[in-house]
Amino acid sequence: MNPSLSSVAPAGSPEPLSPSTPPKPLLNTVLNALEDIKAKDIEVLDVRSLTSLFDTLIIASADSTRQTRALAHHVADEVRSTGRKVLNMEGLQSGEWILVDLGSIIVHLMQPMIRDYYDLSSLWKGPLRPASLIAQDLAP
Template identity: 50%
Template sequence: MTDTVDLQKMVDVAVNALEDVKGKDIVVLDVAAKTSLFQRMIIASGDSNRQVKALVNNVAVDLKAQGFEVLSTEGTESGEWALVDAGDVVVHVMLPAVRDFYDIEALWGGEKPSFHSGHAKPWSSAD
C-alpha cells in the first residue's frame, strides 16, 4: 500500500502524462473502499487507436521516470482500450465509443461524463 503523499504523486504524474498527450475527459476515482486491489482508478479517452497507445505509453514512461513501478500494460495491440497497472493506481485509456459502451465510471460509482449518450445501463455501481 502506497502512502497518501506517494499515492497523490502517482495520480498527479499519471494525469499530467495524459494531459501532455491531449487525453480527454480524464476522471480520477477513489476506489479504496470498493476493492483492496488498488486505490485509484484513472479513466481517459483518446481520439484514435494511435493516441490511446501513446497515452498509455506516456503514462508508463512518466511513472517509471518518477521511480514508480509499472506492473504491466495491457491492450496496446488494438488501441481501443488499454491500461497501465501501477499497483495502487490503474489507468484506463479508451476510445470514446468503447468508454461509453462499458461505462466503467458508473460501475465503480463515479459520475457519468458529459460525452456519454445518456442511455441507462442495466447494472449498477459496485457499492
C-alpha cells in the first residue's frame, strides 16, 4: 500500500484516513508518479466538503525547477497512460509552482520557499466562511 496515503485527510479533519482505505485509481496513479520522481512532503486533502470544483487537492515539494517540471510531466504521462485526460498544466515555464489539473484532482508542485509563502495547506484546512458573510463584509 502506498505510504503517502497516511497523509490523506478530509480538510479540517484532525485524523488522516486509514492507510488501508483503498484509494481511487486516479489518486493512486498520481501518488505513485510523485513518488517515482521523489516528490517531498506529499500532502493530500479531501476538499469535497469545501468546493464542488474538484474533490482532491495534492500538494508536493521539489528541490529544483528541473524536478518540479519532471514531476509535472511524469504525473501527466502516467495519467494519460491510464486513458484519462490532463485538462491543463500551468507554470511549466517558471517551474517554481506548477499546477496540474486532472478534473477531480488538482496537483500543486512547488518549490519549498513558494510552498511556505502561499501555505495552501492552511488555506484549504482553515475554516471557510459562507459567501453571504463575505458579501456583507464588502457592502458599503
